[in-house]
Amino acid sequence: MNCSHWIFRAPCSSNTSRASVLLFALLGFASTLTDIRAGEFPPLSTPLPEAVGAVDRYFTQAITDHESLLGVNQVVAHEQVISEQIISERVISDHVLSEHTIETTSGLRTVEPMGWSILPDGLLYKSYLAGPHEPRIGMVIFSDTEEGVYWDATLGGRVGLLRYGSLGSSDPNGWQWDLEGAVMVRLDVMSSEDVDSMDFRFGTLITRADGPWSAKMGYFHISSHVGDEYLERYPLFERVNYVTESLVFGLSYQASDPLRLYGEFAYGVKASGGAKPVQIQTGAEYVPAPLSPQRGGPFAAVNLDIRQVVDFSPTMNLQAGWQWQGPESKRRLRFGLQYLNGYTTQFQFYDQREEQIGGGLWFDY
Structure with a gap:
């Protein structure tokens, strides 16, 4: 299958699985039905070359929006991991009586058990x-x-x-x-x-x-x-x-x-x-x-x-x-x-x- 085909214009790298391609196709099909009802797709009377170009631009934009959403999710997940790590560093066991804060060379403050x-x-x-x-x-x-x-x-x-x-x-x-x-x-x-x-x-x-x-x-x-x-x-x-x-x-x-x-x-x-x-x-x-x-x-x-x-x-x-x-x-x-x-x-x-x-x-x- 040619990855440049307009229906499957997803990133075709070694990391792209068949399941991802199928998911893109199903999402695109469902979104297409919704957009046809909303009048966002070209009418059936549109000449074939223009219709193909419009559909190609539509799916390209949809995939770009989806990849941006994935990037945002990755950033949020990364921040969540960092937050959990910071919280875990601040958690002190019941045996520790107090804490001592140290100024590190990077400007961050870490908590040292005392x-x-x-x-x-x-x-x-x-x-x-x-x-x-x-x-x-x-x-x-x-x-x-x-x-x-x-x-x-x-x-x-x-x-x-x-x-x-x-x-x-x-x-x-x-x-x-x-x-x-x-x-x-x-x-x-x-x-x-x-x-x-x-x-x-x-x-x-x-x-x-x-x-x-x-x-x-x-x-x-x-x-x-x-x-x-x-x-x-x-x-x-x-x-x-x-x-x-x-x-x-x-x-x-x-x-x-x-x-x-x-x-x-x-x-x-x-x-x-x-x-x-x-x-x-x-x-x-x-x-x-x-x-x-x-x-x-x-x-x-x-x-x-x-x-x-x-x-x-x-x-x-x-x-x-x-x-x-x-x-x-x-x-x-x-x-x-x-x-x-x-x-x-x-x-x-x-x-x-x-x-x-x-x-x-x-x-x-």
């Missing part, structure tokens, strides 16, 4: 990548330009105990109570990896996150101890009982997707063994989005540690390397190079200057 979580996933305030005293799992092997080769190892972490906020772990918002702890050990590689010293840290934090801003306030304890092997090698060394009990406040701002800026102030309400109360940290981190979670991506970070105990002389720590990050948990596995210039990170030797060049591996919570 509620109480025990042992929540993720952190509202991330640890500093280049912070040498942050609770994490990591190790750095470095050469001190004046003394030898050392291995600094950190074993610890920070976890959330209770949260009121986002129920997910990916870039959460709200309030959270955290617990942290770590031991930071220095081994002398050139002396059979003897333990020179170790610093213990534990504390608790209340953290808050809202969009690009996050803050923390809390308490932490630091105490430093010298290794037995070190005392055997240097029997005249006088150990110090370096201890601080500090209140801390920190503020972090995600200036853009890859760039984070932060600052921290801690005050030791109790300090002994040569320690003094004021401790300041500030820094920046640049972590562009990776091409894929499997490939990872680069990172760079700088941290300045400024302490009253060394007359506020800054210690600078630079790191750069490659990192992988969990798409949901946001935990990081990193490896890279490190350069530190300033005072030692081991508080047993707090007044000694060091220049470290080395490499490390870190796991950040």
